[in-house]
Amino acid sequence: MRIIGLETSCDETGVAVYDSQCGLLAHGLYSQVSLHQDYGGVVPELASRDHVRKALPLLKQVLDQAGLRRDDIDGVAYTAGPGLIGALLVGAALGRSLAWALEVPAVAVHHMEGHLLAPMLESDPPDFPFVALLVSGGHTQLVRVDGVGRYALLGDTLDDAAGEAFDKTAKLLGLGYPGGPALARFAGQGDPACFRFPRPMVNRPGLDFSFSGLKTFALTTLKEQGADPQTRADIARAFEEAVVDTLAIKCRRALDQTGLQRLVVAGGVSANHRLRERLQGMATEGIAVFFPRPEFCTDNGAMIAYAGCQRLSAGQSQDLSFSAWPRWALTEPVPVSV
Numbered sequence: 001m002r003i004i005g006l007e008t009s010c011d012e013t014g015v016a017v018y019d020s021q022c023g024l025l026a027h028g029l030y031s032q033v034s035l036h037q038d039y040g041g042v043v044p045e046l047a048s049r050d051h052v053r054k055a056l057p058l059l060k061q062v063l064d065q066a067g068l069r070r071d072d073i074d075g076v077a078y079t080a081g082p083g084l085i086g087a088l089l090v091g092a093a094l095g096r097s098l099a100w101a102l103e104v105p106a107v108a109v110h111h112m113e114g115h116l117l118a119p120m121l122e123s124d125p126p127d128f129p130f131v132a133l134l135v136s137g138g139h140t141q142l143v144r145v146d147g148v149g150r151y152a153l154l155g156d157t158l159d160d161a162a163g164e165a166f167d168k169t170a171k172l173l174g175l176g177y178p179g180g181p182a183l184a185r186f187a188g189q190g191d192p193a194c195f196r197f198p199r200p201m202v203n204r205p206g207l208d209f210s211f212s213g214l215k216t217f218a219l220t221t222l223k224e225q226g227a228d229p230q231t232r233a234d235i236a237r238a239f240e241e242a243v244v245d246t247l248a249i250k251c252r253r254a255l256d257q258t259g260l261q262r263l264v265v266a267g268g269v270s271a272n273h274r275l276r277e278r279l280q281g282m283a284t285e286g287i288a289v290f291f292p293r294p295e296f297c298t299d300n301g302a303m304i305a306y307a308g309c310q311r312l313s314a315g316q317s318q319d320l321s322f323s324a325w326p327r328w329a330l331t332e333p334v335p336v337s338v
Helices: 033-039 044-066 085-102 111-121 162-172 179-187 212-225 229-258 273-285 301-313
Strands: 002-007 012-019 023-031 075-081 106-110 130-135 140-147 150-156 262-266 288-290
Touching: 002 044, 002 085, 002 301, 012 044, 012 301, 023 044, 023 301, 033 044, 044 085, 075 085, 075 111, 075 301, 085 106, 106 111, 106 301, 111 130, 111 140, 111 262, 111 301, 130 229, 140 229, 150 229, 162 179, 162 212, 162 229, 179 229, 179 273, 212 229, 229 262, 229 273, 262 273, 273 288
Parallel strands: 002 075, 075 106, 130 262, 262 288
Antiparallel strands: 002 012, 012 023, 130 140, 140 150
16 A cells, blocks of 8 residues: 655645555655744744645655656545644645545544654564653653554643743744754753753653743843853753753653553654663663654654554545644544554
């Protein structure tokens, strides 16, 4: 079964073709970073219009890369939420109409399910069950995963997601857009011994997160210590260390509580070098840690194609109508029968 995956949930247009026998055949991504840089963040209307312009040419490019024609496709998967409603509707409308024209089934995919399953695209994928840390600009969640669609939420963020806190703190420090990668690069110039930021909620029971206070702590430190380049770099380093340490502590706690020995880390922040180093260190404790390759940490069509293939192979599909949901709980999609 060859599946087209379409990802248009925010500011990246992703298209891929996944084969249930041969794996990923081709994928392409168009990033809108340069479009939104002047605004310091994503402008939803501009994002939607750019998806309209880029999706079909990217689809043609990916099919050419895979050496396929449109009638070689057996199904279409598209991101239906969560995300920006206008951007989601572009992909949903294209995906559903393409499936209708090709007379193949279509399936709506949860964006975070795509991220959660992205490590399955690697040569050494994790077996079920496992604990997943989903960490991005919009989500910071710990999830027990017993199969595709079989998810139990263990912990969630009470305010800012980790990636959102990275972006907001980067803006406070006068760094560029996108803020998370800019802060991580800047933190490399900082002295880890200069400041120590709190690790929020690690001394409380439970697996929930809170990162809004770290942003405030960074702002207060900046006002008290001054804004020279080295001080700003030291603050960036302290902030990054606090986030990474907090995530690692909660991951360890989730593994202990579930008794599981496998950890999957996915979402945009999973590309962070220090987070990867810290969590990969759990291997010495007998924990197997799985990441997607860096290009599949951020939004992409490959993860949607894979997730869609699992659901279409199980006989799930949509009727001729389509919808998109800017808010959509990860535990809502129907489980896939084993």
